[in-house]
Amino acid sequence: MITKIQKRSFYLLFLLFTFTISSVAAQSTVVTGVITDAADKRPVPSVTVIFKGTKIATKTDAQGKYRLSAQMASTHIEINYVGYKTQSVPVKAGQEQQINIILQEDSQSLNEVTVNSAKKAKYRNKDNPAVELIRQVIAHKSLNRLESDSTVEYQQYDWMQFSLSNLSEKFKNKKIFKNYQFLFDEQDSTAVGGKNILPVYLRERLSQYYYRKSPQKTKIITLADKHVNFDDGLVDNNAIGNYFERMYADVNIYDNNIVFTNSQFLSPIADGAPAYYKFFITDTLKNQQPQLIELSFIPRLPNALLFEGKIYITMDGKYAVQQAFLKTGKDVNINFVRALEVKLNFEPDFRGKFHLVKSHLLMDFGLGNEKGRGFKGERSVTIKNYKTNIPRPDSVYSGESLVMAAGAENRDAAYWADNRLDTIGKDKLKIYGNIDTLGQMKSFKRMMDLVTFFFIGYKNLGPVEIGPLYSFYTFNNLEGFRLRFGGRTTTDFSTRFYMDTYAAYGFKDEKWKYFFSGAYSFNNKSIYKFPQSFVRASFRRDMSIPGEEAVNGVQEDNLASSFRRGVNDKFLYNDFYKVEYQQEYLNHFSFNIGFRKWTQSPAGNLVFARQTDLGPQQLSRLTSTEFNLRLRYAPFEKFYQGKLFRERIIEKYPVFELDYAAGVKGLFGGENAYHNLTASIDKRFYLGQFGRSDVRLEGNYLFGQVPFPLLRIHKANQSYSYQVYAYNLMNFLEFVSDHYVSLNVDHNFNGLILNRIPLLRRLKLREYVTFKGLYGGLRNENNPLMNSSLLQFPVNEDGVATTYHLGNRPYMEASAGLGNIFKVLRFDVVRRFNYLDHPDVAKWGLRAKVQFEF
Template sequence: MKPIYSFLLSVVLSFILQVNAFAQRTTVSGTVRDAVTKETLPNVSVFFKDTQIGTQTDVNGKYTLVSPNPQSEISFNYVGYRTVFKNIVPSATQEFDVALVPDARALDEVVIVGGKKLKYRNKDNPAVELIRQVIAHKEENRIKSYNTVSFRQYEKMLFSLSNVSDKFKNKRMFRNYQFLFQEQDSTLIGGKNLLPIYIQEKLADNYLSKNPEKNKTIIIGEKQVQFDSRYIDNKGMKTYFDRMYQDIDIYKNNISVISNEFLSPIADGAPAFYKFFITDTLKNQKPQIIELSFTPRNTNDMLFEGKIYVTNDNHYAVTGASFGVNKNINLNFVRALKIDLNFEANDKGKYSLSKSNLLADFGIGKTKGIGFTGERSVTFKNYQFDTALPDTIFQGKSTVVLADAAKKDDKFWEKNRLDTISTNQLKIYGNIDTLQNLPSFKRTMKIVTLLFAGYQNLGPYEIGPVNTFYSFNNVEGLRLRFGGRTTPELSKRYYFENYLAYGIKDEKWKFFLSATYSLNNKSIYEFPQNYVRASFQRDTKIPGQELQFVQEDNFLLSFKRGVNDMLLYNDFYRLDYVKEFENHFSYNLGFKKMESDTSRRIKLLKF
C-alpha cells in the first residue's frame, strides 16, 4: 500500500505547487490611447517594473502582459509621450486601459538647420546601411527558415459603404433601415457613418515544411453573412474577396495589394527606389528597436510610404510596420490605404508575424461622396517550430475545409476567436438576416435582380432573360419570346432551359431546348463548374455573325446601322463538356452541328 500512498502524496503535492504557481501569476491586459486624440497607439513598450518582462501594443493599441510571479507596478513608454507608471494588483488577472499624454519637451530635441537643402543619397547614409542589413538577414528571419512550422490563424473581413452623410442616412427610403447604420471615430478611414454589408470569419490550422517544400491549410471553422442565394452568389462573393485581399508578407520582394504588385520596402532592390530615414530609437527594451521611415524616390511610382521597426542586434528582424501608399498614384479608385503589421518574439529570439491589418477605402471622389471600405485583419497564434510533422498531414489538397466548418455555433466562435470582435461587428450577422425578412427589401431585390440579371425567380423555375422577351427586325417584324430555366431548388444534378419565340411578320415559330447534368452535384451557375450539356435550337441567324456575349434577340440589338433584311433558318445541335479546377484553370470540349435551310431563306423585297 505504501507505493499507492506515495503516488497519491506526489499527485497532491504537484497539484498544490501548480495551484500555488498559478495563484502568484500576474496578468494585465488593456488598450493604450492618445489622451488628446483618443486614437489607439501601436508599438507602445509595456514592462513590469524592474524586470525584463515586456511586450508591445499591437496595431489596435492592445497588449497582454503575463508574469509567473507577483508584480505591483507596470510602465508604459512611447517616444513623444510621457512615461506612465501605474500600480496594479499583484497575483491577479486585470484589465488596465491607459491614455498617454504627448510630451511637449520632445520638441526641444528638434534641430532646424537653415541654408541649402542637403541632397538625399545612399552613400554614407546610416538608414540605408541599416536597411541593407535587414535585406541581408531576410532569409534567416522569414518563417520559411524553420524546417517545419505550424500555427493557428484567425481571419476577419468586413465590408461597408463608407463616408455616408447624415443627409443620405436620413432619407425617407432608409427610414426602415436605420438599424443597419453604424458610427465610428471620424478620424478613421471611412468617415463617421458606415453601412456594413458583409462580414466573414475564418479559423484555420496551417502547416509548413521546408524540405521537401510543402504546405497545408485545414479550415476548421468559417462563418459569413448569408444572403438569399436566389439573388446573390454567396460563394462567388467570398471567392472574389479572398482573391482581392491576400496575405501580406513584408519579406517578399513584391507585395500584392488590391490586385496590384508593390515593391516591398525591404526588397532586394529597395534602396534604389525608396528613401530611408532613421526617425527614432527605442532604447528602453532589449533588443533596442530602431524606427525607419521610408518614402518613394518618385512619388508617382507604385510604392509604399510609412515606417518599419527593426531590431538593433545581429538579426535585424522586423518587429512592426505601418505604411500606406502615396496619394499621387492612381490605385483603382482607392482613396485611402493603411497596412499595419505586428510581430512577436518566440522562445528562440526570432520574430514571427502575430497580426496584420489591411484597411482600404474606395470611391470615385478623392475625399467626398459615398465610398466602399474593406478591412481584413489576420491574427496568428500557437506557433510551433521545428517539430516533427507526420507526412499524412500534407496528403491530399493543399487547402481542406472540414465538413462541419460552416456549422460551428456561437459558443465555438466565442471560445476560439484569436482576436476581439466588437459588438457592432457581431450585430452585422443579425442585421442582414433582419433586412432580408423585410417585405420592402424583398421587393427591391426582385426588381434589382430582374434589371441586372434579367431573371425573375419563381422557386424551382425562373423566367428570363427579360431583355429578350421583345425585339424586332426587318424580316421577323415584331418578335415575341418567352422562356426560362430551372434552379437548384428543383435539382442540383439536372438543369433544363427552354424558350419559345414567334415572329409576327414571318409567322414562324422558333424554339430552344437544353438539358444539363452536373457531374459534381453543384449548381452549374457556381464555381467550379463541371457538367455535360446537350441542346437543340431552331431559330433565325444573320449569316456570318457569331455573337459571343449577348443573344441575337436582345432588345438592344434591334437597333442596328444599315439594312438588316436577310436571315437564315437554322437547326443547331450541340454537345458540350465544361470542367473548371480550383486553381481557376478550365477547359471546354464541344461538338456543334448546324443545318441551314437555304430553301427557307428569307429576303425582304422592297418595292
C-alpha cells in the first residue's frame, strides 16, 4: 500500500525529471547553412564545421550544405578548411538557426614558417618527425591509390572557365568595350586574377568512368558536353577545349609527377620528395574522425618546379591524404604563369579508404607582374557515385576508351539542371548567352575577322577565304621576287566539296607556278577537321629546294624561309599529279593511301647528267610514278587545328608512323621500280626535376636501283632559324642514303641549372641541349661513283662534288641553347662534329627560334 508520503515523493521525482528533460531540450543547438567561396561564390565541399571546444563536428556536402546539432548550449561554431582562413562564428545557444558562411582565402606564404628557438635550428631530414611522417605516406601510397582496387567506377562533373583577368576600370571603360559591358564580371580583388574579369570560354562535361585492373582497361563515356561556341569561321571550338584541357590536366597527388601545361611538378608525396621539399608538422586536428595531422611544406629551391602548401594526413594507420592545398611560389620557372593553386578533397568510402571527391585548379597567366592584365583559368571537378570492386561484363570495357554518348552534345537545360553534380551560379551560366550575343555583333565579327587575317593568314569572304598572308611575298635565288595569291572554299560553300588553289609568279625566272585541288568529304565535315575522311585529287607545278621540302615533296613557302645562309643555287621544277584517300578514326589511328606522278626538272646550277657509251648525257626531266601508303597511330593525341596544319599538343604518349612507297616502271612514264619503307617513333619523356626530352627515332630502307633525286635527301636547314627536326649545319642536298637510322633528342632542363644562380634565376631562363645523329649508307647499285649509268652527284662551279653518302661515320651535330628569352625566343649554338672537309660547311653556327611554351 502506497502512503501519502510515497505519493508526494513520486510526484516530486516526476516533476524533477520532466524539468530536467525540458531543460536539456531547451538547450539543444542546431545550426544549418551553406558555405561558399568569397572569390567565385561557389559552394565548398568537405569543410569542417565544429562546435568550438567540443568534438562535435560535421562536413559540408558537395553543395556546400551542412547541419550541426548538439544537446548543449553552444555559443560558437568554428569553420576550418585548407587554404582558407579559420573562422569562429557566434551562434544562439539552445536554438535552431541558419548561418551561411563565406570563406576567405588564406594568402599567407608558407615561406614564413619559422622554428621558435633561441638559435634557429638548421633544417635536416634526420630525426625529423615531419619527414618520418611523409615517408610513411609514401610507403602507403600503393594502398591508397585508385589502381589498388580491382575495379573502380564513378561519375565526374567537369567545369572549366577561361577569362581575361585583372582588368582595371580604365580598361573596362575603354571605347572599344562600349558595346560589350555585359561581358564583364567582378570578383574579390584579392583572388587569383584580381578584380574585373572578362569570361571568354566555359565548358561543362558529365562523364561515366570505368577502370579495370586486370586486364587493365579504362573506359570513359561522355554523357553530356556543353561549351561556348564561337563562329567556326573564326575559332576552332574543339581545339580551344583540347588546349585548355591540356593546360588544366587531372591532378593525382599520388603520382610522382604532376604535369601542368608543358611543365612537370614533383608531387609533395613523390618517392623522392624529402630530397626536394622541407616538411613541417604545423597542427594536429584531433576533433576529426579520423584525426588528422596538418603537414606544411616548402621547396628547398624557390625557382624549381615544386609546390608549397599543406596536406592533411589521416592518423588511423593508413596515412591517406584527406585534403591538400598546393600552390606555386612567385619565382617558379613557368612561362606566362604568374600563380597556380590546386585544392583537393578526399572522402572515405564504406571501408574507410579515401578517394577524390573534389578538385579545384586556378591558373593566372600574364606577361607582366601580378597586377598587370592577364588570363585566369579555372577548372573544378566533382566526383560522385564512387564504387569499387564491382565486376562488369567485358562489353562495358570493349571498344574505344573514349566514347561520346548519343545526344551528349545536345542536352537541354533541364537535363543539366537535374544532372550537374555541383552547383554552378547563374552568373556563370550567363556566359553561354553572352558569347552567343557577342558572336552576332557586327563589330566583334569585324574585329575577329581582322585578327584572323593577320595572325592566321586568311581573309574570310563567306564561301571562300583568301590567303595565306605570309606567302604573298617571298624571294629566292631562282625566282627572285615572287608573288603568290591563293584561296580556298569554306563550309559556307559546301560541307562536301572543297577546292584549294594558288598562282605564283617569279620575276627572275619569269615562270608561272600554280596549284589546284578538289576534295570530297565522306563525313560531311571540313576536310581539315578531325576525324578526316575524304578523297582528294590535285595538281601542283612549282619549284623546290632538294632537301628542304617535306617527305611528300610539298614545300610551303613563307617570307621567313627566304633568308638563307651559304650557297643556295640548286633547285627543282616539279609537276605533281596526286590522288589520295585519307581516313582517321576516333582512336587516332589513320591511314592515307594514294597515287602520284612526279616529274622533276633541274634548275639553277643543278644538272641531271649521266655517262653513256656515247659520252655524257644531260636529262631535262625525271619521271616517277608510285603508290603510297601511310599508317599513323597517335593514342590519346590532342592538337590545335590551324587553317593549314595541325599543331600537336605534345604529351607523354608516343606517335607511330609507317610510310611505304612503291615505284612502278612503265606506268604513266615512270622510269624506276623501287620499294621505299620508312618507320618512325616520336615520344616525350618526362624526367621529373631534370626536365623533359623529346625523342624521335627513324629508320628507312629503299629496295631497288634509283637515281639520286629519288634517294632519301636528308632534311637540311640553311636558314638562320633553329629547326628541331632538320640538320641545322647541313647543306641542302649534301647527304643522300638508301638506308639509314636517325636519332634526334631535344632536352629541356626547365631551368635546372640557372635556377641555382642568384642573379640569373630572376630571368627564368631555360637550358636546352640537342643531339642529332644520322647513320646510314648507299649500296653500290645506287652509288653513281660505282655505276656511271646513274645520274651523277651534283658538283659546284669548281667541279667539286657537293653531294655525298654517309660512310662508316655517322653525321652528328649538337647544340646548347637558352630559351624563354623575353618569354618567346630561343637561341642555340650549334656544333657540327664531322664531315668538315665538305665545301661550304660551317663547324659552328648560331640559330634563333620563336618558341612559345609554358
